Amino acid sequence: GAVVSQHPSWVICKSGTSVKIECRSLDFQATTMFWYRQFPKQSLMLMATSNEGSKATYEQGVEKDKFLINHASLTLSTLTVTSAHPEDSSFYICSARDPVTVNTEAFFGQGTRLTVV
């Protein structure tokens, strides 16, 4: 089945630095990808919809300038957490659905555990 790969799996960074997370669709072209944030023992909160070749669509309450999303190709979307602070520590997951396959589900990356110290 279709696979979405996310990298890195975990990252530790210092406060004030930026961290980039990559999400790749390995065997299909994803014109749209989704970025979620998940707090411990909680559900997935949609942060933004990443659109290939255009600006991302952010959910209400998500800071565009802090969470920069770039979808420069049909197989790659990146999320950059800028000027990270400890409160940005979380589990980030990307997702994509194959636009060609009928009745397709959403495929998820393995997630990135971000710890800001």
Add this chain to the structure above:
Amino acid sequence: AQSVTQPDIHITVSEGASLELRCNYSYGATPYLFWYVQSPGQGLQLLLKYFSGDTLVQGIKGFEAEFKRSQSSFNLRKPSVHWSDAAEYFCAVGPNQAGTALIFGKGTTLSVSS
């Protein structure tokens, strides 16, 4: 408003016992329904999905779910739980459009006792 409700935050079942995880949805259009499982520190794996047709769908790992339109429910079941089934389970609903994100419930944590 579109939403998914999983009434049970945490369920504990004995190994070998049957399991039912509840899911109710509110969705304005034709609902496409999914159950995902998440192990700690991992992404989500699809257990099963419903788009149309037979309202009882079979999934991986011996799971099944039944779509009941009259009750707006899509409950997940397994006749005999294994210790390895302990995980977080999420019900989700969405349109059949690749460009639209799924809406997730808050999840149910399943613990399996020996």
